[in-house]
Amino acid sequence: MSNTFNIFVLMKQVPDQSAKAGINPDGTIDRARAKRMLNPFDRYSLQAALHVKKTYGGKVTAITMGPPAAQEILLEALEHGVDIGYLLSDKRLAASDTLATAYALHKVILHLEKPDLIFCGLQTTDGDTAQVGPQIAERLNLPQVTYCEDFRIENNKVIAKRVVEGGYEWTKIDIPALITVANSYHPLEYKSLRGAKMVQDLLRDENEKSKYIKTVNLDDIGADPIKCGLKGSPTIVARTDKVSEIGGSCKTFQGKPVNEMVSELFKDINISEFVKK
């Protein structure tokens, strides 16, 4: 049994919803103008993948699907110590729902070396579904641990701590496996100087960069276009409505002495039932 693991980490570039740029007045996101970032949940799965490499040995391949700009997050992953990045980019992937996304991503994995461990973020901040990871596990016929908060590897099995409502459970799972990492896992460590330097160099040398960031399309990975994008998605978003501002109008006190504002506030509301007696 080899002791070096073939590790995959799946990641996504998402709009930064805290930045004002690219957020339309109706609340929708103009993805072309929005500030882009690595899905915050993927920072934990990236840490998990790098932890396996560092502690048990192995190679980490980062995979993402998206427009050409999504290679930015692969470069970021390289800075942190990932060995190689794959970007699946194809116009025929537009309007993919989770089922179509999972289909396409599992084809990328099948196109590469057989995985030992696949790490996914718990969910994304732009979709919030937490579905793609388990859907890939189903496609690849792998066991899974979702909401994984901690783990170690013993005798080629993963001993994983899984967060559940009101507590946690410890499970032992065969490798190969897919793991989605909870955000209570260890935060991502800083970029390595060597990684940052390497990416600096790659940015100056397109030829060298192409050795570390591979861009593939549906034909390269042998994916059936019928199962991708709009055609391959069993769900569609039929309508979106803006949710009315919560609380409606805020009653604000300002420009007066603090004690006056506080007593005015408590003329309006009474929360004494919660106050310690």
Add this chain to the structure above:
Amino acid sequence: MGEESQKQKEIITPSNKEVIVVCEQEKGEVKPVTIELLGAGRDLANKLQGVLSCILMGHNVGELAKKLIAHGADIVYLADNVELKNYKTLPYRRVVVDFLSSFTLPPHIVLLGSTTTGRDLAPRIAAHFETGLTADCTELDIGPYEHTNKMDPDKVGLYPGCLYAIRPSFGESLKARILGPWKNPQMATVRPGIMLPLQANYNHKGEIRNIPVDLKPEDYRLELIEVVHEINKSVNLTEADVIVSGGFGLGKQEGFSLIKGLADCFQNSAVGASRKVVDIGWIPYQHQVGQTGKTVRPKVYFACGISGAIQHRVGMSKSGLIIAINKDPEAPIFKFAHYGIVGDLYQVIPELINYFKSNSLPVKEKAIA
């Protein structure tokens, strides 16, 4: 003629009109989310003029079927096996996949709770049948849908009896109606604590049918070592009546002692925090409220020095009463808080503490008067 009548072409996706709820149980108790799903599922089944059923998996759980029937199920499919005692992905997946495959006409709708169990199991079932699944719904309904998108002409037509799976999107600033009428079952996971359960009616007639449990060697690739229930969590954000949260506006880590001081005024309270202050290490992650932290809905939420970015809002906007303290009158928090005080929190919070400390006195004063 042509176009008009083509547009109206009604397409019926094969189904037996059954709505199936996947039950969650633990230690011989049905989880509340299942009872809520039966309430929602009953409404959908009535609108479809179909039946509501429930898959009950576990070990020695047959007794629970009565409760499921009393809360609206017409049929309970019972899978009783020692391997199903606790939830494990692969054995549960096997039972549900085998069972759903046994239908001649597929069920119309399959619902699960949006819990760590439902969110683990539902995507596997949906991927197996290559059918649509909508996560984390807050409303469900049945209605028609007319698909006109010429991008995929095969699907153009009028679909009656679609599941409207309605969920928040983009950090809850939008509500999306998601549909998948071209394939059954249409699936959804539903947030706990939102759907209304039916009153238990033990006169409601229902049927219990045993379904096979036929596990394969590959279903044993995961072993459950232990399940731990934490009773006394030091940070119980999700159950606190009052949460006092601090953000970057505190200016320094020591500011959290003031936050704790305010929280200490209340009986069942907890200290929360924005992501930014957790990221810079002022307070541990367990306190984080928001998209990458906890979702909370206390009776009262104090947001102190928190700007109210969407990530934070997602985690606390359902709070009963939101009181914001911020020195920036333009801070987004004032758009969705119920009450706001514009001012320096180092002056406002001590005044609040002072108010609550002296507030227990008036009762005495009255007694004297």
